[in-house]
Amino acid sequence: MSNEDYLKNISEIKHLMNKSSRFISLSGLSGILAGVYALIGAAIAYWLVMEYSNGTLILDGTIYQLVMLDLFLIALLSIITGIFLTTRKAKKHGEKIWDATSKRLVVNFLIPLIVGGLYILIILGQQKYGQTGALMLIFYGLALINASKYSIGDIRYLGFVQLILGLICAWFPGYGFWLWVLGFGIMHIIYGTWMHFKYDVQG
Template sequence: MFFKVLYMDTQNYLQDLKEIKELMNKSTLFISLSGLSGILAGIYALIGAAVVYYLIENHEGYYITLESKTFKLIVLTAMVVLLASLVTAYVMTVNKATKAGEKMWNSASKRLLINFLIPLITGGIFALLLLRNGSYGLVAPVTLIFYGLACVNASKYTLRDVRYLGITEIILGLLAVEFSGYGLYFWVLGFGVCHIVYGSLMHFKYDRK
């Protein structure tokens, strides 16, 4: 009888600890990121990369200047991919948060967004300055590295898996510096393949629970 009571007390204690941990996570971490949105973002990136590759291959002339039609179409493609990814992520994250009974805009999600945007916007401005100064070969590495830094920085306020995605992006960005001229391929790996793999892992690890 004594051992039975002791066992029940232990089980209750463990359950209480689990509930306390869940409450702490809800107050400090935003855990409603959608894995499926990561998969779709990767697919969008692959489609965008295919369009960019087609534009480059069919460009008339040796160089692509900032004033050229090809460059403007490349920028437009990148903006469409980015917008589609953001809208998809927002809609699916709101849907997941609603199902989980979690508020979309709470202190954790705000900290997550701020810490993600600071490196991301900094990297975006840096990339634009590189374009302006003709350093085209560094654009791909810089965007990958700063996106990776954004993920690592934001991972403190969400699922830890985001940190590993960020580290992978940083490594790919550094490799893109070493293998100059293959920026588009590293973009495909970083923003396409990595997002699909990461999104798939997140989906099967968290979304299907």
């Protein structure tokens, strides 16, 4: 066996091992659309606050409920889009969408996300609103980093960016809304575009 054949076999074995231990069918386009949904939702929330609370952030009553509904719809649309596009990509490449690897990915992603979501709901119930944006960014960043062990490793970089933005947001809570827009909106679009051309187009 020549050195070239040996190296080729090693590369193929490495690829198969990586494929069996990581879910690699995540769609970059879903990241782009998640960012678009976040920007649209942020614009709606901003308009609600400016239109009906005289420019002061009032998180109670009807405004609070509408903003929470807005956030819920952003998350729901992002999840539905991600599942649809990822399923389509997996079928295109003949890969299973729901196996042991994808289950580990979902579990590791949801643990920090659910814990963070419950904690945020608790402090909102206590009318402690100042750190909400920071906590959303931080727990989301932790969820991405935790899930990256079972998916495309590049998602951890988005997780690190979210963590950094979350810490900046905690230090400067007055800029929480704009840092949230940067993290969930613009960074998702940048990351999704990069992933789309790196994996989707070439794949």
